[in-house]
Amino acid sequence: MPSRYTLGGDEHLFVEVSESMSLDAFFTSILVTKELADRAIPGVTEICPANASYQVRFDPDVISVADLRAELEEIEAGIGDHDATLETRVIEFPVYYGDPWTHETLMRFRDRHQDPDSTDLEFAARANGYADVEQFIEAHSATPWFVSMVGFVAGLPFMYQMVERSKQIQVPKYLRPRTDTPRLTVGYGGCFSCIYSVRGAGGYQMFGITPVPIYDPEQQPAHLRDFMIFFKPGDIVKFRPVDRAEYDAIVEAVDRNEYQLPTAPVTFSLKEFEADPAAYPTTILEALDGTR
Incomplete structure:
Protein backbone atom coordinates (compact mmCIF):
# COMPACT_ATOMS: atom_id res chain seq x y z
CA MET A 1 0.00 0.00 0.00
CA PRO A 2 1.20 3.61 -0.44
CA SER A 3 2.39 5.30 2.74
CA ARG A 4 -0.45 6.85 4.74
CA TYR A 5 0.07 10.35 6.21
CA THR A 6 -1.83 11.48 9.32
CA LEU A 7 -1.51 14.67 11.33
CA GLY A 8 -1.03 14.44 15.07
CA GLY A 9 -2.04 17.88 16.28
CA ASP A 10 -0.21 20.88 14.85
CA GLU A 11 3.35 19.58 15.25
CA HIS A 12 3.44 15.88 14.35
CA LEU A 13 3.17 14.00 11.08
CA PHE A 14 2.66 10.23 11.40
CA VAL A 15 3.54 8.07 8.39
CA GLU A 16 2.30 4.48 8.18
CA VAL A 17 4.47 2.58 5.69
CA SER A 18 2.55 -0.70 5.97
CA GLU A 19 -0.31 -2.22 7.94
CA SER A 20 1.81 -5.28 8.74
CA MET A 21 5.37 -5.67 9.95
CA SER A 22 8.01 -6.81 7.46
CA LEU A 23 11.70 -6.18 6.93
CA ASP A 24 10.84 -4.25 3.77
CA ALA A 25 8.49 -1.93 5.67
CA PHE A 26 11.04 -1.51 8.44
CA PHE A 27 13.75 -0.73 5.90
CA THR A 28 11.62 1.93 4.24
CA SER A 29 10.98 3.55 7.62
CA ILE A 30 14.62 3.50 8.71
CA LEU A 31 16.01 4.71 5.36
CA VAL A 32 13.50 7.56 4.99
CA THR A 33 14.13 8.80 8.53
CA LYS A 34 17.90 8.49 8.13
CA GLU A 35 17.83 10.55 4.92
CA LEU A 36 15.52 13.08 6.56
CA ALA A 37 17.97 13.47 9.44
CA ASP A 38 20.90 13.82 7.02
CA ARG A 39 19.13 16.66 5.20
CA ALA A 40 18.86 18.68 8.45
CA ILE A 41 15.73 20.46 7.20
CA PRO A 42 14.93 23.64 9.16
CA GLY A 43 11.80 23.15 11.25
CA VAL A 44 12.17 19.39 11.70
CA THR A 45 12.75 18.96 15.43
CA GLU A 46 12.35 15.22 16.14
CA ILE A 47 12.33 12.01 14.09
CA CYS A 48 11.07 8.73 15.53
CA PRO A 49 11.26 5.54 13.40
CA ALA A 50 9.13 2.55 14.41
CA ASN A 51 8.40 -1.00 13.24
CA ALA A 52 6.53 -0.16 10.03
CA SER A 53 5.97 3.55 10.47
CA TYR A 54 7.61 6.73 11.69
CA GLN A 55 6.67 10.08 13.18
CA VAL A 56 8.18 13.51 12.56
CA ARG A 57 7.80 16.48 14.86
CA PHE A 58 8.07 19.84 13.17
CA ASP A 59 7.67 23.56 13.81
CA PRO A 60 4.75 24.74 11.65
CA ASP A 61 6.05 28.31 11.85
CA VAL A 62 9.19 27.17 10.01
CA ILE A 63 7.97 24.44 7.64
CA SER A 64 4.43 23.69 6.53
CA VAL A 65 2.99 20.20 6.74
CA ALA A 66 2.55 20.23 2.95
CA ASP A 67 6.23 20.99 2.38
CA LEU A 68 7.28 18.36 4.92
CA ARG A 69 5.08 15.72 3.31
CA ALA A 70 6.46 16.60 -0.13
CA GLU A 71 9.99 16.15 1.23
CA LEU A 72 9.13 12.75 2.68
CA GLU A 73 7.42 11.58 -0.49
CA GLU A 74 10.46 12.60 -2.50
CA ILE A 75 12.77 10.66 -0.18
CA GLU A 76 10.60 7.53 -0.29
CA ALA A 77 10.31 7.70 -4.08
CA GLY A 78 14.10 7.87 -4.26
CA ILE A 79 14.34 4.65 -2.29
CA GLY A 80 11.85 2.92 -4.62
CA ASP A 81 12.47 -0.75 -5.38
CA HIS A 82 15.91 -0.38 -3.92
CA ASP A 83 18.90 -2.56 -3.23
CA ALA A 84 18.83 -1.10 0.26
CA THR A 85 21.83 -1.43 2.51
CA LEU A 86 22.27 -0.32 6.08
Missing part, protein backbone atom coordinates in the same frame (compact mmCIF):
# COMPACT_ATOMS: atom_id res chain seq x y z
CA GLU A 87 25.55 0.36 7.87
CA THR A 88 24.94 -0.94 11.36
CA ARG A 89 26.41 -3.20 14.06
CA VAL A 90 25.82 -6.73 15.31
CA ILE A 91 25.91 -7.34 19.07
CA GLU A 92 25.97 -10.58 21.04
CA PHE A 93 23.83 -10.47 24.19
CA PRO A 94 24.10 -13.15 26.90
CA VAL A 95 20.77 -14.52 28.16
CA TYR A 96 20.13 -16.75 31.15
CA TYR A 97 17.06 -18.63 29.90
CA GLY A 98 14.72 -20.10 32.50
CA ASP A 99 16.27 -17.99 35.27
CA PRO A 100 14.82 -18.07 38.82
CA TRP A 101 13.71 -14.39 38.89
CA THR A 102 11.43 -14.42 35.87
CA HIS A 103 10.27 -17.90 36.91
CA GLU A 104 9.19 -16.61 40.32
CA THR A 105 7.41 -13.71 38.63
CA LEU A 106 5.59 -15.79 36.03
CA MET A 107 4.40 -18.20 38.72
CA ARG A 108 2.84 -15.26 40.62
CA PHE A 109 0.80 -14.34 37.55
CA ARG A 110 -0.40 -17.73 36.24
CA ASP A 111 -4.02 -16.65 36.63
CA ARG A 112 -3.39 -14.15 33.80
CA HIS A 113 -1.87 -16.69 31.44
CA GLN A 114 -3.35 -18.83 28.62
CA ASP A 115 -1.84 -21.97 30.11
CA PRO A 116 -1.53 -21.75 33.92
CA ASP A 117 -0.02 -25.24 34.12
CA SER A 118 3.02 -24.42 31.92
CA THR A 119 5.90 -21.98 32.20
CA ASP A 120 6.19 -19.26 29.55
CA LEU A 121 9.00 -21.17 27.83
CA GLU A 122 7.01 -24.41 27.81
CA PHE A 123 3.95 -22.63 26.41
CA ALA A 124 5.98 -20.88 23.70
CA ALA A 125 7.75 -24.08 22.69
CA ARG A 126 4.49 -25.97 22.33
CA ALA A 127 2.75 -23.09 20.51
CA ASN A 128 5.51 -23.07 17.89
CA GLY A 129 5.73 -26.82 17.40
CA TYR A 130 9.02 -27.51 19.18
CA ALA A 131 9.50 -30.80 20.97
CA ASP A 132 10.87 -29.22 24.14
CA VAL A 133 12.16 -26.03 25.73
CA GLU A 134 15.75 -26.77 24.68
CA GLN A 135 14.78 -26.82 20.99
CA PHE A 136 12.82 -23.62 21.43
CA ILE A 137 15.77 -21.83 23.08
CA GLU A 138 17.95 -22.94 20.19
CA ALA A 139 15.46 -21.45 17.71
CA HIS A 140 15.25 -18.18 19.67
CA SER A 141 19.00 -17.77 20.06
CA ALA A 142 20.40 -19.19 16.82
CA THR A 143 19.26 -16.46 14.43
CA PRO A 144 19.88 -12.70 14.60
CA TRP A 145 17.23 -10.07 15.36
CA PHE A 146 16.72 -6.57 13.99
CA VAL A 147 16.03 -3.78 16.49
CA SER A 148 13.10 -2.24 14.66
CA MET A 149 12.29 0.45 17.24
CA VAL A 150 13.21 1.63 20.73
CA GLY A 151 10.52 2.91 23.05
CA PHE A 152 7.36 2.24 25.05
CA VAL A 153 9.58 2.77 28.08
CA ALA A 154 13.02 4.36 27.89
CA GLY A 155 15.56 2.12 26.16
CA LEU A 156 13.31 -0.90 25.49
CA PRO A 157 14.14 -2.50 22.11
CA PHE A 158 11.56 -4.26 19.93
CA MET A 159 13.33 -6.96 17.90
CA TYR A 160 12.16 -8.70 14.73
CA GLN A 161 13.55 -12.13 13.87
CA MET A 162 15.72 -12.32 10.76
CA VAL A 163 14.24 -15.49 9.26
CA GLU A 164 11.71 -16.44 6.60
CA ARG A 165 8.25 -15.27 7.64
CA SER A 166 6.96 -18.86 7.79
CA LYS A 167 9.63 -19.72 10.39
CA GLN A 168 9.12 -16.74 12.69
CA ILE A 169 8.34 -17.43 16.30
CA GLN A 170 4.84 -16.26 17.24
CA VAL A 171 3.60 -16.16 20.83
CA PRO A 172 0.55 -14.29 22.18
CA LYS A 173 0.91 -11.93 25.11
CA TYR A 174 -0.57 -12.69 28.53
CA LEU A 175 -4.38 -12.57 28.68
CA ARG A 176 -4.03 -9.73 31.20
CA PRO A 177 -0.83 -7.74 31.79
CA ARG A 178 1.31 -8.39 34.85
CA THR A 179 1.93 -5.63 37.37
CA ASP A 180 5.57 -6.71 37.67
CA THR A 181 8.37 -7.74 35.31
CA PRO A 182 12.03 -8.01 36.38
CA ARG A 183 14.46 -5.51 34.88
CA LEU A 184 16.35 -6.93 31.86
CA THR A 185 13.80 -9.66 31.21
CA VAL A 186 13.94 -11.07 27.68
CA GLY A 187 10.29 -11.12 26.67
CA TYR A 188 8.17 -12.06 23.68
CA GLY A 189 4.80 -10.95 22.32
CA GLY A 190 3.31 -11.50 18.88
CA CYS A 191 6.30 -11.63 16.51
CA PHE A 192 8.56 -9.38 18.62
CA SER A 193 11.22 -10.15 21.17
CA CYS A 194 12.27 -7.42 23.60
CA ILE A 195 14.40 -6.65 26.64
CA TYR A 196 12.65 -4.87 29.50
CA SER A 197 14.97 -1.96 30.28
CA VAL A 198 13.38 -1.26 33.69
CA ARG A 199 11.28 -3.14 36.21
CA GLY A 200 7.55 -2.63 35.72
CA ALA A 201 4.29 -3.86 34.27
CA GLY A 202 4.25 -5.99 31.14
CA GLY A 203 2.37 -8.58 29.15
CA TYR A 204 5.04 -10.35 27.10
CA GLN A 205 5.98 -13.97 27.75
CA MET A 206 9.15 -14.16 29.88
CA PHE A 207 11.95 -16.38 28.58
CA GLY A 208 14.98 -15.31 30.61
CA ILE A 209 17.12 -12.40 31.71
CA THR A 210 20.29 -10.71 30.50
CA PRO A 211 23.02 -9.59 32.92
CA VAL A 212 23.90 -6.55 30.77
CA PRO A 213 22.08 -3.24 31.48
CA ILE A 214 20.70 -1.45 28.42
CA TYR A 215 19.52 1.79 30.05
CA ASP A 216 21.05 3.92 32.80
CA PRO A 217 20.32 7.65 33.27
CA GLU A 218 23.55 7.93 35.27
CA GLN A 219 25.54 6.21 32.49
CA GLN A 220 27.66 4.16 34.88
CA PRO A 221 28.38 1.04 32.76
CA ALA A 222 31.22 1.49 30.28
CA HIS A 223 29.02 0.65 27.28
CA LEU A 224 26.55 3.42 28.26
CA ARG A 225 29.08 6.23 28.72
CA ASP A 226 28.25 7.80 25.34
CA PHE A 227 24.46 7.65 25.81
CA MET A 228 22.11 6.41 28.52
CA ILE A 229 20.23 4.18 26.01
CA PHE A 230 22.20 1.37 24.40
CA PHE A 231 20.07 0.25 21.45
CA LYS A 232 19.37 2.10 18.21
CA PRO A 233 16.94 1.14 15.42
CA GLY A 234 18.83 -0.96 12.89
CA ASP A 235 21.01 -2.74 15.45
CA ILE A 236 21.30 -6.50 14.95
CA VAL A 237 21.21 -8.71 18.06
CA LYS A 238 22.38 -12.28 18.57
CA PHE A 239 21.28 -13.93 21.83
CA ARG A 240 23.73 -16.35 23.49
CA PRO A 241 22.47 -18.73 26.18
CA VAL A 242 24.50 -18.70 29.43
CA ASP A 243 24.19 -20.63 32.68
CA ARG A 244 23.96 -19.25 36.23
CA ALA A 245 27.71 -19.28 36.79
CA GLU A 246 28.42 -17.25 33.65
CA TYR A 247 25.50 -14.95 34.39
CA ASP A 248 26.93 -14.15 37.83
CA ALA A 249 30.42 -13.65 36.38
CA ILE A 250 29.11 -11.17 33.80
CA VAL A 251 27.16 -9.24 36.47
CA GLU A 252 30.38 -8.87 38.45
CA ALA A 253 32.32 -7.80 35.35
CA VAL A 254 29.65 -5.20 34.53
CA ASP A 255 29.85 -3.85 38.10
CA ARG A 256 33.63 -3.47 37.68
CA ASN A 257 33.12 -1.80 34.26
CA GLU A 258 35.19 -4.59 32.73
CA TYR A 259 32.57 -6.34 30.59
CA GLN A 260 32.58 -5.68 26.88
CA LEU A 261 29.69 -6.73 24.66
CA PRO A 262 30.96 -8.55 21.56
CA THR A 263 30.17 -6.01 18.84
CA ALA A 264 31.15 -5.69 15.18
CA PRO A 265 30.25 -3.32 12.33
CA VAL A 266 28.27 -4.86 9.46
CA THR A 267 26.61 -3.84 6.21
CA PHE A 268 23.15 -5.37 5.91
CA SER A 269 21.65 -5.82 2.44
CA LEU A 270 17.90 -6.31 2.21
CA LYS A 271 18.22 -7.71 -1.32
CA GLU A 272 20.76 -10.35 -0.25
CA PHE A 273 18.62 -11.34 2.73
CA GLU A 274 15.50 -11.70 0.60
CA ALA A 275 17.46 -13.77 -1.94
CA ASP A 276 18.58 -16.27 0.72
CA PRO A 277 16.94 -15.68 4.13
CA ALA A 278 18.23 -19.00 5.45
CA ALA A 279 21.94 -18.47 4.72
CA TYR A 280 22.44 -14.71 4.69
CA PRO A 281 22.03 -14.18 8.48
CA THR A 282 24.97 -16.56 9.00
CA THR A 283 27.22 -14.19 7.08
CA ILE A 284 26.08 -11.35 9.34
CA LEU A 285 26.97 -13.34 12.46
CA GLU A 286 30.42 -14.17 11.09
CA ALA A 287 31.34 -10.55 11.81
CA LEU A 288 31.35 -11.47 15.52
CA ASP A 289 34.16 -14.00 15.04
CA GLY A 290 37.20 -12.79 16.92
CA THR A 291 35.26 -10.30 19.10
CA ARG A 292 34.61 -12.66 22.01
